[in-house]
Amino acid sequence: MSAVLAAPRARRREGLRALVWLSPWLVGFAVFFAYPLVATVYFSFHRYDLFTLEFIGLDNYRYLLTDERALISIGNTLWLVAFMVPAQLLFSLGLAQLVTRLKAGAGFFRTVFYLPSLIPTVAGTVSFVFLLNPATGPVNQFLELVGITGPDWFGDSDWSKPSLTLLGLWGAGNTMVIFLAALLDVPKHLYEAAALDGAGAWRQFRSITLPTISPVLMFSAVTGVIYALQYFTQAMIAARVASGSTDSPGSAFVPGYPEMSTLTLPQWLFHAGFRDYSMGYACVLALLLFAASMAFTLILLRRFRAFDREVS
Amino acid sequence: MSTALATRSPAPASRSRARRAPGTRGRRTLYWIATHALALALAIMFVAPLFFIALTALMTDQQALTSELWPKTWNWDNFVTIFTGSPLLRWIGNTMLYAGLGTAFMLLSSIPVAYALARFRFPGRRLAFLAVIAMMMLPPQVVAVPVYLIWARAELTGTLWPLILPMLLGDAFSIFLLRQFLLTIPKDYTDAARVDGCSDFTTLARVILPMARPAIAAVALFQFFYCWNDYYGPLLYASTNLDNWTLSIGLASFKALHSVQWNLTMAATLLVMAPVIIVFFLAQRVFIEGVTLTGVKG
Amino acid sequence: MNRRFLTFAVAAVAATALTACTAGKDGAPALGSQPKASGSAAAALPAATIELWHGFTADSEVKAFEDAVAGFRSKFPQITVKLTKGVQDDQITQAVRGGSAPDVAASFTTDNVAQWCRSGVFQDLTPVIEQDGIDLSVLPAASRSYTEFDGKRCTMPMLADAYGLYYNKALMKGEQPPKTLSELTELAKKLTVRDADGTIKVAGFIPSVQYYENSPSHLGPMVGAKWYNEDGTSAIGSDPAWKKLLTWQKELIDWYGHDKLDRFRKGLGDEWSAEHPFHKGKVAMVLDGEWRNAMIANDAEDLDYGTAPLPVADDRPELYGSGFTAGTVIGVPKGAKHPQHAWELVKYLTTDTRGLVTLSNALRNVPTTKAAMESPDLKKDANFQTFLDIFAHPKTSTLPSNVNSVFNQEAFTTFIAEWEKGSVKDLDAGLAGVDKRIDDKLKLSGG
Known part of the structure; x- marks a missing residue:
C-alpha cells in the first residue's frame, strides 16, 4: 500500500475513532452549549414566564435601554473588570516576587498565601462581612486603635466594591502560584548578564522579567476578566448577609445592597430570569454577557492558537 | 516539558x-x-x-x-448546637453527593475526551479543542434559561441532578487541563504500546493513566472543591427544595435562620472550611502543581 | 463529519425543546373540574398525604401552626399533613414553575398574589368556593381585595396584619400619641436624646423608609396616597399625597442629619430579635404590625407601652383610625397532587373559626373572618384591640394587587432612599422617573 493512499484512509479511520471517543462530549456540547445559545436568541424575542410564550419582537431589547438596574449592573461589572482584576493581578505578582526573594521559609509563606484562595466562596464572604462589620468587627476595632474611624464597608455604597476587592485579594493565592512558577522559569543567566551591565532592580524587571512572563500574565488577565464578568456569589452573599433586614421571612430578596452598588450583570440576569420570570428579558441580558465574554475569549483563543501550533 | x-x-x-x-x-x-x-x-x-x-x-x-x-x-x-439547630448533616450529605458523584462522573467522561484530543489526529481536531475552550470560557449564566428549561421539562428541578448528570458528558475545564498534561507525555510511550498490539483503550488504561496520575488527581480535587464551593448551581436548581440544600445554600441562609447569631454562623463557616483546609494540607503538592499547569501552559 | 453531526444534534434538540414550551406539571386535575362527591366531604376523600409549605420559622410560630393543623387532622383523620417551615415566596414560585409544587402553600406577603393569579401558579379557587357555598362577605373588603387579581381568586386570607403606632410610655414623658404628621414631627423632636455632637442616643421616631417596617406601602395610608391608576399604570408621580409624605419625611430626616440618623439606624438591633430598638428603649415611637405585641410579650415583658392608630396628614383628619393591612395568604398551587384535599385544608385554615382563633391567639395576628374576630375565645387586650379596630376601619387600605408589585415597591423605596440622602434635586421629576420605571416594566410583563 503506497503512502499516498494510506494517509487519507488512516486519517479517516482516526477521525471515526475520535468521533467515538468524543461522542459523549459532543452530546454535551450540543445540549449544554450549542442548543442553549440558539434558544437564548430565540427566547430573547419572546415574553416567557415558563407557562406562556408570546412573540414580542424587540420589546425586550427596548426595555434594556430603559432599565436603570441593567445599566447600573453593567457599570458595576465593568468596575470589577477595571479595578478588581488589575488589583488582583498586581497583588499576586507582588506576592510572587516577594516569595522568590525569601531565603527562609519560602515554602511556608507560599502555603500561607495560597490557602485562603481555597476557602469556599460562601464561607469566605460570610466571614468577611463579619470581619468588616462596622460596629463589632475586628478590622474597624484595630483601625480605632490607630485612631481611624473605619468605614461602613459592605454597608456603604462607596465602600462595598472595594470591600469585595479586598476579599478578592485575600483569595489571590491561586494567581500567585501561577506567577511564581513563571518567575522561576525566567533563565537566571539573563539576570546575571543584566546585573553585570549595571541594570537596577526595576530595569531588570522591565526588560527581563516582564517580557518572559508576559504570556502567563496575559492568560491570567483574560481569565481574570472572564471571572469578573461572571462575578455572582460573593456579591450576592455579601449583600444578603450585610443587609440583615432583607433576611426577614417573606420579604423578597433584592440583590445589590447597599443601593445597588453590588449588583452585577449576572445577578440581575438571574433575578430577571428566576425571580421575576421575565425569561425573555433575561435572555437579552445573557446575550449581552455572552458578547462581552466572547470578546475576551477571542483574545485568549488567539494566544492558544499560537501555542497549539508550537506543540503540534 | x-x-x-x-x-x-x-x-x-x-x-x-x-x-x-x-x-x-x-x-x-x-x-x-x-x-x-x-x-x-x-x-x-x-x-x-x-x-x-x-x-x-x-x-x-x-x-x-x-x-x-x-x-x-x-x-x-x-x-x-449548629448540628441540632439546623439540618447540617443533611446539607453535608447533599454536598458530598454532589461533589462525589460530580467528580466521579467528570473523570469517567473527561479522561477519554482529553486523550482523544491530545493523541488522535483527525480533521476538526483544532476546532474541537477550540470548542472546549469556548465552553470553558462561557459564563454559566449565559445559557441558564434554556438549560433550566431542559431540566424543568425533565422534572429534575428542585434536585441536584441537573448539576451532577451533565458531568457524564465531560467538563470543559477538566478536559482542557488533562489534554494539556497528556500532550507532555512523549509519544514514544504510546507508540511502543501500539507496537505491542494494545488497543486505544488498553493504551489509555495501561500507559497513559498511570503516567497522568498527578494531573488526574489535580482535576479531581479541583472538581471536588468546585462542587463543594458551588453556590450558583444549587441556588438555581436545589434551593426550592429544602431537602436538597447544600452547605453553601445553607450557610448563605444561616444568619437568617439563626437571627444574627454570629457565633453559630462562624462555627458553621469553620465547619464548611475545615475539610478544604485538611485536604489541602494532605495534598498540597497536587494543588500547586495543578494550578501551575493551568497557568503556565498558556 | 462532526460538524454535520453537530448540526443534526442541535436541530434535534432544538426541535424537541422549542415546540413544547410549557414547563411545569399539571399533576392532578385542577380544582373544581370534577363534580363534588355526595355525602360529607370528610368521608368522601380517600386517604392521602399532602404537603404544606409555610414561612414561619420561630419555634413558637411553627408550633402554633402545627396546633391549627391538628384541628384539621381531627376532622379529616385520613389526611396526613406534612409541614415544611421557612419557605419563601421565591421558592414557591420556582417550585411550581419547575414542576415540583406542594399541595398547599402559604405566604406572609401579598406581593406576589397578582403574579400568581395571572400566571396560574396558584389555582383559581372560585369554582370550589361556589361548590361549597362559601360566603366571602365574612371577609373584610381589604382582605378580599389582596387575595385576588383580575377576577381570579387564587388565594384566601389566613390571618391579617394591621399596622399602627407603638409608643414607649416611659420615653413619652406623659405625652399623648400624635394624631397628625405635624404632631408626630413635633413629638419626635421633643423625645429625641442627642449628644453634644449630634450623635443620636434615643430617637423619637425614625422616618426613614429604610427602617424596618417603614416601607412606602405602610406609610402611604397616613396620607391616603394612591399607587396605581385604573389601568395599572403608576399614580405615584401624579398623586400629590406622596409628595406631601416625602416632604414631611425629609424635613424630619434633615433635622436629625441624614448621616447621623443613618449611623444610628445601622447600629440598632435586628428587627426579629430581642435586641429590637423598641424593646431596648432606643426609639420612643415606631410604626409596626400587630405582631409586635407578641414579640414584646416574649422578649421584653416589662416594657410599658401603648398602641394607637398611625398619625395622618393634617388636612385628612378623616383618615385617623385607619391604616395599612395585608396578611398571610394561602392557596393551592398548580400541580398539587391532591388538590381536593388541599382545598379542604385551605378552607379549614381560612374559614373555620376555631382554627383561626387558635392561630390568632398563638401568633397574635388579626383573624380574618368576622366570626373569628368576635369570638369570645379570642384573646385581646387594649394594645391588641387597637389593631382589630384599625383592621375593621372602613378607610383601612391595602396595596392593590399588581403583577410587578415587588419590583414597583422596590423601585419606589430605592428612589426614596436617594431622596432621603439629598441626592434628588427635583422631586417632581424624580417621581415622574419612578412612574416611568413602573410603566416600562408593566409593558414588559405584558400588563
Missing part, C-alpha cells in the same frame, strides 16, 4: 540571584530583614481572618454581638 509538574522550591533561584546582588553585607542583611518582615506581616494578615472566625465561633450568643474579640468562656458546644 514534564518539569512543569516537578515541585520547585523557590529558594535556590533567589539564592543564586542574591549572591550576585551588588552591595555590602550590611545592605544584604537589611534586605533580608525587610523582605521577611514584609512577608511575615502579610502572612499574619492572611491568617488573621481565620483566627478571628475561630474565636467568634467559640463565644456565647451575647458576646458574639459585642465588639469583644477574645471569648470570655469557651463554648465548644456551639459546634453541637
Whole structure:
C-alpha cells in the first residue's frame, strides 16, 4: 500500500475513532452549549414566564435601554473588570516576587498565601462581612486603635466594591502560584548578564522579567476578566448577609445592597430570569454577557492558537 | 516539558540571584530583614481572618454581638448546637453527593475526551479543542434559561441532578487541563504500546493513566472543591427544595435562620472550611502543581 | 463529519425543546373540574398525604401552626399533613414553575398574589368556593381585595396584619400619641436624646423608609396616597399625597442629619430579635404590625407601652383610625397532587373559626373572618384591640394587587432612599422617573 493512499484512509479511520471517543462530549456540547445559545436568541424575542410564550419582537431589547438596574449592573461589572482584576493581578505578582526573594521559609509563606484562595466562596464572604462589620468587627476595632474611624464597608455604597476587592485579594493565592512558577522559569543567566551591565532592580524587571512572563500574565488577565464578568456569589452573599433586614421571612430578596452598588450583570440576569420570570428579558441580558465574554475569549483563543501550533 | 509538574522550591533561584546582588553585607542583611518582615506581616494578615472566625465561633450568643474579640468562656458546644439547630448533616450529605458523584462522573467522561484530543489526529481536531475552550470560557449564566428549561421539562428541578448528570458528558475545564498534561507525555510511550498490539483503550488504561496520575488527581480535587464551593448551581436548581440544600445554600441562609447569631454562623463557616483546609494540607503538592499547569501552559 | 453531526444534534434538540414550551406539571386535575362527591366531604376523600409549605420559622410560630393543623387532622383523620417551615415566596414560585409544587402553600406577603393569579401558579379557587357555598362577605373588603387579581381568586386570607403606632410610655414623658404628621414631627423632636455632637442616643421616631417596617406601602395610608391608576399604570408621580409624605419625611430626616440618623439606624438591633430598638428603649415611637405585641410579650415583658392608630396628614383628619393591612395568604398551587384535599385544608385554615382563633391567639395576628374576630375565645387586650379596630376601619387600605408589585415597591423605596440622602434635586421629576420605571416594566410583563 503506497503512502499516498494510506494517509487519507488512516486519517479517516482516526477521525471515526475520535468521533467515538468524543461522542459523549459532543452530546454535551450540543445540549449544554450549542442548543442553549440558539434558544437564548430565540427566547430573547419572546415574553416567557415558563407557562406562556408570546412573540414580542424587540420589546425586550427596548426595555434594556430603559432599565436603570441593567445599566447600573453593567457599570458595576465593568468596575470589577477595571479595578478588581488589575488589583488582583498586581497583588499576586507582588506576592510572587516577594516569595522568590525569601531565603527562609519560602515554602511556608507560599502555603500561607495560597490557602485562603481555597476557602469556599460562601464561607469566605460570610466571614468577611463579619470581619468588616462596622460596629463589632475586628478590622474597624484595630483601625480605632490607630485612631481611624473605619468605614461602613459592605454597608456603604462607596465602600462595598472595594470591600469585595479586598476579599478578592485575600483569595489571590491561586494567581500567585501561577506567577511564581513563571518567575522561576525566567533563565537566571539573563539576570546575571543584566546585573553585570549595571541594570537596577526595576530595569531588570522591565526588560527581563516582564517580557518572559508576559504570556502567563496575559492568560491570567483574560481569565481574570472572564471571572469578573461572571462575578455572582460573593456579591450576592455579601449583600444578603450585610443587609440583615432583607433576611426577614417573606420579604423578597433584592440583590445589590447597599443601593445597588453590588449588583452585577449576572445577578440581575438571574433575578430577571428566576425571580421575576421575565425569561425573555433575561435572555437579552445573557446575550449581552455572552458578547462581552466572547470578546475576551477571542483574545485568549488567539494566544492558544499560537501555542497549539508550537506543540503540534 | 514534564518539569512543569516537578515541585520547585523557590529558594535556590533567589539564592543564586542574591549572591550576585551588588552591595555590602550590611545592605544584604537589611534586605533580608525587610523582605521577611514584609512577608511575615502579610502572612499574619492572611491568617488573621481565620483566627478571628475561630474565636467568634467559640463565644456565647451575647458576646458574639459585642465588639469583644477574645471569648470570655469557651463554648465548644456551639459546634453541637449548629448540628441540632439546623439540618447540617443533611446539607453535608447533599454536598458530598454532589461533589462525589460530580467528580466521579467528570473523570469517567473527561479522561477519554482529553486523550482523544491530545493523541488522535483527525480533521476538526483544532476546532474541537477550540470548542472546549469556548465552553470553558462561557459564563454559566449565559445559557441558564434554556438549560433550566431542559431540566424543568425533565422534572429534575428542585434536585441536584441537573448539576451532577451533565458531568457524564465531560467538563470543559477538566478536559482542557488533562489534554494539556497528556500532550507532555512523549509519544514514544504510546507508540511502543501500539507496537505491542494494545488497543486505544488498553493504551489509555495501561500507559497513559498511570503516567497522568498527578494531573488526574489535580482535576479531581479541583472538581471536588468546585462542587463543594458551588453556590450558583444549587441556588438555581436545589434551593426550592429544602431537602436538597447544600452547605453553601445553607450557610448563605444561616444568619437568617439563626437571627444574627454570629457565633453559630462562624462555627458553621469553620465547619464548611475545615475539610478544604485538611485536604489541602494532605495534598498540597497536587494543588500547586495543578494550578501551575493551568497557568503556565498558556 | 462532526460538524454535520453537530448540526443534526442541535436541530434535534432544538426541535424537541422549542415546540413544547410549557414547563411545569399539571399533576392532578385542577380544582373544581370534577363534580363534588355526595355525602360529607370528610368521608368522601380517600386517604392521602399532602404537603404544606409555610414561612414561619420561630419555634413558637411553627408550633402554633402545627396546633391549627391538628384541628384539621381531627376532622379529616385520613389526611396526613406534612409541614415544611421557612419557605419563601421565591421558592414557591420556582417550585411550581419547575414542576415540583406542594399541595398547599402559604405566604406572609401579598406581593406576589397578582403574579400568581395571572400566571396560574396558584389555582383559581372560585369554582370550589361556589361548590361549597362559601360566603366571602365574612371577609373584610381589604382582605378580599389582596387575595385576588383580575377576577381570579387564587388565594384566601389566613390571618391579617394591621399596622399602627407603638409608643414607649416611659420615653413619652406623659405625652399623648400624635394624631397628625405635624404632631408626630413635633413629638419626635421633643423625645429625641442627642449628644453634644449630634450623635443620636434615643430617637423619637425614625422616618426613614429604610427602617424596618417603614416601607412606602405602610406609610402611604397616613396620607391616603394612591399607587396605581385604573389601568395599572403608576399614580405615584401624579398623586400629590406622596409628595406631601416625602416632604414631611425629609424635613424630619434633615433635622436629625441624614448621616447621623443613618449611623444610628445601622447600629440598632435586628428587627426579629430581642435586641429590637423598641424593646431596648432606643426609639420612643415606631410604626409596626400587630405582631409586635407578641414579640414584646416574649422578649421584653416589662416594657410599658401603648398602641394607637398611625398619625395622618393634617388636612385628612378623616383618615385617623385607619391604616395599612395585608396578611398571610394561602392557596393551592398548580400541580398539587391532591388538590381536593388541599382545598379542604385551605378552607379549614381560612374559614373555620376555631382554627383561626387558635392561630390568632398563638401568633397574635388579626383573624380574618368576622366570626373569628368576635369570638369570645379570642384573646385581646387594649394594645391588641387597637389593631382589630384599625383592621375593621372602613378607610383601612391595602396595596392593590399588581403583577410587578415587588419590583414597583422596590423601585419606589430605592428612589426614596436617594431622596432621603439629598441626592434628588427635583422631586417632581424624580417621581415622574419612578412612574416611568413602573410603566416600562408593566409593558414588559405584558400588563
